[in-house]
Amino acid sequence: MRWLAKILLSAAPKARLVSRSAGASRLNGGLCAMQCAVVCLFVLLAGCRLLPHQLPVTEAHELPVGQLVFHSDFELPRDHRLVRELILERDDICTTLGIPATDEPIHVYLFHNADRYQEYLMRNFPTVPSRRAFFLETDTRLTVYAHWSDRVAEDLRHEIAHGYLHAALPNLPVWIDEGLAEYFEVPRGLGGLNQPHVALLSDSMTQDHWQPNLRRLESLTESGQMNQRDYAESWAWVYFLLHSPPEKRVLLTNYLVDLRASGTAQPISARLAAIKVSPEEPLTKYIATLSDETKTR
Ligand SMILES: [Zn+2]
Numbered sequence: 001m002r003w004l005a006k007i008l009l010s011a012a013p014k015a016r017l018v019s020r021s022a023g024a025s026r027l028n029g030g031l032c033a034m035q036c037a038v039v040c041l042f043v044l045l046a047g048c049r050l051l052p053h054q055l056p057v058t059e060a061h062e063l064p065v066g067q068l069v070f071h072s073d074f075e076l077p078r079d080h081r082l083v084r085e086l087i088l089e090r091d092d093i094c095t096t097l098g099i100p101a102t103d104e105p106i107h108v109y110l111f112h113n114a115d116r117y118q119e120y121l122m123r124n125f126p127t128v129p130s131r132r133a134f135f136l137e138t139d140t141r142l143t144v145y146a147h148w149s150d151r152v153a154e155d156l157r158h159e160i161a162h163g164y165l166h167a168a169l170p171n172l173p174v175w176i177d178e179g180l181a182e183y184f185e186v187p188r189g190l191g192g193l194n195q196p197h198v199a200l201l202s203d204s205m206t207q208d209h210w211q212p213n214l215r216r217l218e219s220l221t222e223s224g225q226m227n228q229r230d231y232a233e234s235w236a237w238v239y240f241l242l243h244s245p246p247e248k249r250v251l252l253t254n255y256l257v258d259l260r261a262s263g264t265a266q267p268i269s270a271r272l273a274a275i276k277v278s279p280e281e282p283l284t285k286y287i288a289t290l291s292d293e294t295k296t297r
Contacts, residue, residue: 066090067167068160069105074112074148082153085188089157090164093184096192096242098253099168099260106163107143108156117147135162142166158185169256170263175217176255178226179234183242192239195294197232202291204229205284212236212283214269240283241268247275 063070063078066087070076076083094101111117118130133146133155144159146152161184165172172180183192204210212233220226226234241252251271258265272279 064105067101067103067106067164068108070108070110072110072112073116074110076110082156085153086156086160088188089160089184092188093161093164093180094168097180097256099256102167104142104167106160106167107141108160109143109145110152110156111147114147114149117145120145133159135159135166137162137166153187154185157187158182161185169260171259173218174220174223174226175230175234176238176268178223178231179236179238182231182235183238192242193290193294194232194235194239197235198287198290198294200229200232201236201287205287212280212287214272214279215267218267218269236283236287237268237279240279240286248272248277251275 061070061072061075063072063076063083065078065083067090068083068086070083090101093099111120121130132149132151133144136143136145142163144156144163146155146159149155158181161181162177165177165180182194182197186192186194201210201212210229214237217230217234217237220230238252241248243249251268255265255268255271269279
């Protein structure tokens with residue numbers, strides 16, 4: 001079987017690789033932060049190299065816990081606080097977004113160091129630049145690959161958020177997918193407030209006269225089209241809507257309900273226009289307020 005994979009890599013902290021063949025698969029990967037070049041690779045992958053169940057991944061330790069199935073080359077304690085947090089993340093996502101939980105397993109392949117992980121990447125994804133973590137969706141399986149590091153918690157919260165979201169929602173637009181993952185990668189208890197994104201957007205507004213543009217984000221089809229600021233803006237829209245009064249909050253939750261029911265939904269920008277809200281100006285002010293608040297903390 002021959003798979004055509006269109007691989008789009010952004011140097012933003014979180015990027016995705018997308019395949020749109022008949023047996024569609026989707027990869028989202030975390031990259032080293034704040035690199036600036038955008039790399040676009042179009043790779044024809046022969047055979048079944050990208051099929052995760054056929055990858056030679058070490059499975060010395062298997063830990064099924066909740067919806068997650070960890071496969072690791074080291075012993076991961078069931079009661080590790082990161083494991084507990086990742087299990088609780090499902091309820092956080094479902095409660096926050098009003099979507100039902102699913103029981104589709106999310107397989108998490110976890111290597112105990114970067115060398116082991118890089119060795120695996122070189123063997124199985126030789127044309128792909130180094131990534132700290134990535135998420136792979138096929139028609140039958142959801143999988144996360146990552147390695148232990150001082151940023152493993154952030155990486156796993158982000159990639160596993162993709163897993164929970166994709167298990168429940170079809171055809172999630174790239175900007176919402178990444179915006180939600182950036183929201184839920186924030187440690188529990190911080191309410192999704194991604195302070196580096198606030199700082200980046202605030203600086204962009206004051207130094208570059210940057211302004212948010214929701215329709216532009218909605219026009220994006222691949223994460224490879226997204227730079228670091230696009231990830232931050234996607235997060236900002238999600239945060240803005242989720243932390244708005246109910247009439248705006250339901251714009252996002254109703255959007256997800258429609259998407260789950262029919263696989264398609266009227267864009268958020270059109271829903272805002274229908275209630276005569278021009279969202280860019282409120283978001284600009286909101287970011288400025290958030291920036292002031294985070295500076296005084
Ligand atoms: Zn992502």
